[in-house]
Amino acid sequence: MPTLESDLPILLLWVLIGYGLGAIPFGVVVARFMGLGNLREIGSGNIGATNVLRTGSKPAAFLTLVLDGGKGAAAVLLARAFAPEDAAQLAGFAAFIGHCYPVWLGFKGGKGVATFLGLWLALAWPVGVACCLTWLVTAIVTRISSLSALIAAASSTIWVVLLTNGAALLLGIPLTLLVYWRHRENIKRIRLGTEPRIGQK
Numbered sequence: 001m002p003t004l005e006s007d008l009p010i011l012l013l014w015v016l017i018g019y020g021l022g023a024i025p026f027g028v029v030v031a032r033f034m035g036l037g038n039l040r041e042i043g044s045g046n047i048g049a050t051n052v053l054r055t056g057s058k059p060a061a062f063l064t065l066v067l068d069g070g071k072g073a074a075a076v077l078l079a080r081a082f083a084p085e086d087a088a089q090l091a092g093f094a095a096f097i098g099h100c101y102p103v104w105l106g107f108k109g110g111k112g113v114a115t116f117l118g119l120w121l122a123l124a125w126p127v128g129v130a131c132c133l134t135w136l137v138t139a140i141v142t143r144i145s146s147l148s149a150l151i152a153a154a155s156s157t158i159w160v161v162l163l164t165n166g167a168a169l170l171l172g173i174p175l176t177l178l179v180y181w182r183h184r185e186n187i188k189r190i191r192l193g194t195e196p197r198i199g200q201k
Contacts, residue, residue: 010083011090018075018091022098022115025105026067027052034060040105048110050145053198068110069118071095076122089171092119096175100182111182113149116175120156123171126163131156143197146186153179 027047031039036055039047043054049068053061072095079091099115101107117135121128134155138148153176160172180187189195 007084007086011087014075014079014083014087014091015094018079018094019098021071021075022095023102023104023109024067024071024098025102025109026071027064027110028105030060030064030067031055036060046110047105048112049114050198065114068099068114069121071099072115072118073122076119080122085167088123089168092123093171093175095119096178100178111146111149112179113145113152116149116153116156116179124160124164124168127156127159127168127172130159130163139198144190144195145198146183146195147190149179150183150187 025047027049028039031037031042031052034057036042036052036057039045039051039055043051045051049061049065052064055061072092075091075095076088080088096112096115096119098109100109100112102109113135117128117132119128120131131152135148135152138151139145142148156176157169157172160166160169186195
């Protein structure tokens with residue numbers, strides 16, 4: 001029977017792999033590849049799809065969204081294919097951390113929303129779909145991306161309880177808290193009514 005000592009090196013390996021995948025700054029890469037300039041000097045300076053959209057390029061924003069979500073999903077699926085389920089959860093969490101705090105950008109990354117959704121789609125697809133729909137409905141109603149992310153993140157714990165056996169609850173709570181921490185400035189602007197809306201440069 002595997003022990004904690006025998007599993008620990010494997011788990012640490014997948015944490016490193018997950019972090020490495022998550023730390024790839026696709027927003028920066030896409031913006032430069034498509035000639036949109038230095039994303040860190042545009043809009044909020046964030047490396048995520050919402051800020052890429054502020055360049056005026058919807059294809060670039062969509063590509064960034066897919067790639068950022070894909071790296072979270074890839075971390076989970078790769079770990080699940082070669083290691084225990086615990087490794088899949090840790091790899092997904094590490095990918096989220098990697099996106100938010102990438103070593104390549106001085107640990108100043110994005111807010112992790114697409115990666116958050118991507119890892120949930122791979123880890124427990126009903127939860128992922130429910131979170132995506134929650135984000136979409138909120139975005140249609142409010143046209144505020146950050147508020148949509150906050151509500152989707154908060155709802156994830158509910159969806160985990162309702163749609164799964166609750167095994168991922170210990171992962172969902174810190175993920176949600178980190179999403180809120182990464183959006184703390186957005187929360188201030190939402191309260192003041194100054195938060196930019198989707199499509200606003």
